[in-house]
Amino acid sequence: MNPEARRRLDTVLGALLAAAMLLALYMALLQAPRERTMGDLQRIFYFHVPAGITGLIAFAVNFFASLAYLIKKDRKWDGLALAAAEIGVVFLAIVLVTGPIWAKPVWLVWWTWSPRLTSALVLWLLYVAYLLVRNYVADPDRKAVAAAVFGVVAFVDAPIVWFSIRWWRDIHPSPMLESGALAPEMRPALWVCIGAFMLLFVYLMRRRVSLETARRDVEELHSRADLGQ
Amino acid sequence: MLGKIWSVLHKDLLIELRTKDSLNAMLFFGIVVLVVFNFALESVRETIRAAVPGVLWVSFAFSGTLGLNRMFASEKENSCLQGLLMLPVDRGIIYLGKTLAVTVFMLITEVVIFVFCLVFFNLEVWREIPYLAMVFVIGTLGFAAVGTLLAAVSVNTRMREVLLPLLLFPVVLPILVNAVEATHIILNSVEYGALRLPLTIMSVFTIVFGTLSYLLFDFVLED
Numbered sequence: 259m260n261p262e263a264r265r266r267l268d269t270v271l272g273a274l275l276a277a278a279m280l281l282a283l284y285m286a287l288l289q290a291p292r293e294r295t296m297g298d299l300q301r302i303f304y305f306h307v308p309a310g311i312t313g314l315i316a317f318a319v320n321f322f323a324s325l326a327y328l329i330k331k332d333r334k335w336d337g338l339a340l341a342a343a344e345i346g347v348v349f350l351a352i353v354l355v356t357g358p359i360w361a362k363p364v365w366l367v368w369w370t371w372s373p374r375l376t377s378a379l380v381l382w383l384l385y386v387a388y389l390l391v392r393n394y395v396a397d398p399d400r401k402a403v404a405a406a407v408f409g410v411v412a413f414v415d416a417p418i419v420w421f422s423i424r425w426w427r428d429i430h431p432s433p434m435l436e437s438g439a440l441a442p443e444m445r446p447a448l449w450v451c452i453g454a455f456m457l458l459f460v461y462l463m464r465r466r467v468s469l470e471t472a473r474r475d476v477e478e479l480h481s482r483a484d485l486g487q
Numbered sequence: 488m489l490g491k492i493w494s495v496l497h498k499d500l501l502i503e504l505r506t507k508d509s510l511n512a513m514l515f516f517g518i519v520v521l522v523v524f525n526f527a528l529e530s531v532r533e534t535i536r537a538a539v540p541g542v543l544w545v546s547f548a549f550s551g552t553l554g555l556n557r558m559f560a561s562e563k564e565n566s567c568l569q570g571l572l573m574l575p576v577d578r579g580i581i582y583l584g585k586t587l588a589v590t591v592f593m594l595i596t597e598v599v600i601f602v603f604c605l606v607f608f609n610l611e612v613w614r615e616i617p618y619l620a621m622v623f624v625i626g627t628l629g630f631a632a633v634g635t636l637l638a639a640v641s642v643n644t645r646m647r648e649v650l651l652p653l654l655l656f657p658v659v660l661p662i663l664v665n666a667v668e669a670t671h672i673i674l675n676s677v678e679y680g681a682l683r684l685p686l687t688i689m690s691v692f693t694i695v696f697g698t699l700s701y702l703l704f705d706f707v708l709e710d
Contacts, residue, residue, distance in 0.1 A: 328706055383657040390653055394644040404640045407703050408654060411633065414699060415658045422661035422688045 268464060275457045282447075282454035290447035302360045304447055308455035309352040310378070316346030316459060317385065317413060324409030327402060333474060336402040339409055341466035343388050345459060350382045365429060374430040377420045384412040398477070491576045495584025500591065502561070509557040509592055517550035517600040521607055535608050540670035542608075544663055546600055547623075548630065551593045552652050555634045558589055559642035572708060582635060582704035586697070589631040597623050610674075618673045618682070625686060626666035629693035633658055636700035639707045665689045 286304035293300035323339035326332075357375065358368040369375065391408050395401035432439070440448065503510055524542045531538060562568040571581060601619075605612060612619070634655055641650040656663075665685035672681050 328703075380657055380660055387654050387657055390650065391640065391644065394641075394646050394650050396645065400643055403706050404643065407636070407640055407707055410703065411636070411658055411696070411699065414695065415661070418661045418688070418692055418695065422664055422692070425684070 264468070268461075271457070271461050271464070275454070275461050278450075278454040278457050282451045285447035285450045291441070291443050296364060299360060299363060302356050304451045306353055306356040306360065307448065308452040309349045309356070311452060312455045312459045313346045313349035313353060315456075316342045316349060317381070317416070319463075320346060320385070320388075320409050321413035324406040324413075327406045328410070333398075333402060334471075336406065337467050337470035337474065338463075339406065340392065340470060341463050343385050343409065344466065345462050347382065347385045347389065349455075349459070350378065350385070353378060354382060370429060371426065372428040372430050373420065373423045373426045374428060376423055376426070377416070380419050381416055384415060388412055398474075488580065491580045492584045492587065495571075495581055496587045496591075499558075499585070499588035503588075503592065508561070509554045510595065512557070513550040513554045513592060513596045514599055516553055517546045517596055518603050520546040520549050521600065521603055525607060536610065537671070537675060539604065539608055539610065539674060540667045543601065543604055543670060544626070544667050546604075547593065547597050547627070548656070548659070548663060550596050550600070551589070551627070551630055551634065552655065554589055554592045554596070555631075555638040555655070556648050556651055558585055558635065559638050560647065563642065568708075578705045578708055579701040581708070582639075582701055585639075586628075586631045586635040586700075589635055590627050593627045593631060594623065597627065612674070615673050618679065619670065622666060622669045622673065622682075622686070622689075625689045625693065626662055626669075629662040629689050629696065630659055632693050632697040632700060633662075636696075636704060636707065639704065661692050662689055665692075 282304070286301055290301065290304065292298060319342035320339045323335045323342060327335035327339060357378075361370075362368050388405060388408050392401055392405050395404050521542065524538075524546070528535060528538050528542070559568070562571060572578075574581070601623075604610070637654045637658065638651055641647045641654060644650050665688045669682055669685040669689070672679065672685070
């Protein structure tokens with residue numbers, strides 16, 4: 259795709275995203291019915307859950323991009339992995355912030371060491387560590403390899419962390435879409451919010467990857483200028 | 488293959504035997520951590536037996552991190568790493584040898600820390616020793632399996648000593664959680680059947696990360 263078409267696609271995506279976000283706000287805050295016991299507080303659920311799902315998808319993208327980099331050694335995959343990790347960390351941070359805001363009035367505590375909360379926190383720490391590795395390696399190729407190796411390790415570790423503490427007492431609500439516990443009137447709002455978050459993820463990914471590509475091009479021009487070619 | 492792994496392991500053991508650089512640091516730091524914990528846990532002295540598993544494993548993990556940091560940092564001196572990489576063996580062999588060396592150093596340290604712990608916290612432990620030994624060995628293997636890989640990753644970075652624990656501790660959490668749990672079961676209950684679950688998780692972790700690191704090590708030590 260040529261740069262012009264790419265830019266046009268970004269504009270279209272941006273406009274779609276803005277519309278989707280307004281719709282999501284409307285659905286979550288006005289259209290969805292008020293929950294009987296928790297009242298309006300429950301509406302935070304429409305942001306908490308989609309952010310969590312999107313964050314997990316971002317880490318999966320990071321894993322496959324890291325693997326692809328190790329196999330193909332093409333810096334394009336490294337850029338993709340980096341973008342996914344950064345965005346995943348932000349989305350998981352949203353999860354970790356909205357969770358306690360909801361939990362304080364409902365559970366009467368900000369935080370509890372339940373399996374779900376603990377694994378979410380560890381997952382966040384793993385990918386912050388992933389971003390840290392990148393900060394501390396100067397050579398671009400070395401950096402990409404070190405990050406890719408850690409990306410693979412982090413993603414393999416995540417399910418083991420979950421299984422290793424699964425037997426702890428959990429008071430976190432179980433996934434409501436799978437169990438069908440979510441009231442049918444609340445489903446449209448949740449799906450619209452998930453859609454909006456996905457769109458946001460795709461949009462941010464495209465922007466971040468193109469920024470990384472531009473940075474790499476500049477880097478290459480610099481090194482070519484240094485060599486006096 | 489075993490002979491090749493042994494050569495790498497033997498080299499590290501021999502260096503350590505001559506210099507005792509890592510072991511001294513690991514031992515001393517482990518004991519310092521125990522002393523610090525003694526002050527931190529002043530208020531729960533009566534129920535100290537319940538806190539000992541956590542104290543032990545934190546001190547093992549901290550002193551183990553010191554050992555891991557030295558493992559590849561020492562190879563950086565006098566271009567030893569280049570020599571090691573020129574060996575006509577698979578890089579995975581180097582990984583296995585290094586992992587075993589770390590395990591040996593850590594186990595030696597753990598025995599000493601454990602004895603100090605018995606003395607400091609006035610514990611009576613005899614019957615439990617074989618079970619504890621099993622937990623220490625499996626836990627340490629798991630810790631070393633992923634620790635060796637991440638030590639090799641961090642040795643090429645600007646802040647290697649600082650970076651390793653940041654990378655290692657979140658990853659190795661399943662080992663620490665289950666090792667503490669298993670040690671707790673041994674010290675504070677008679678229901679040893681409950682050991683099955685933590686030991687299984689630790690073994691799975693060790694096998695998964697042993698294999699994964701064996702495969703990934705090739706990429707890490709490139710230069």
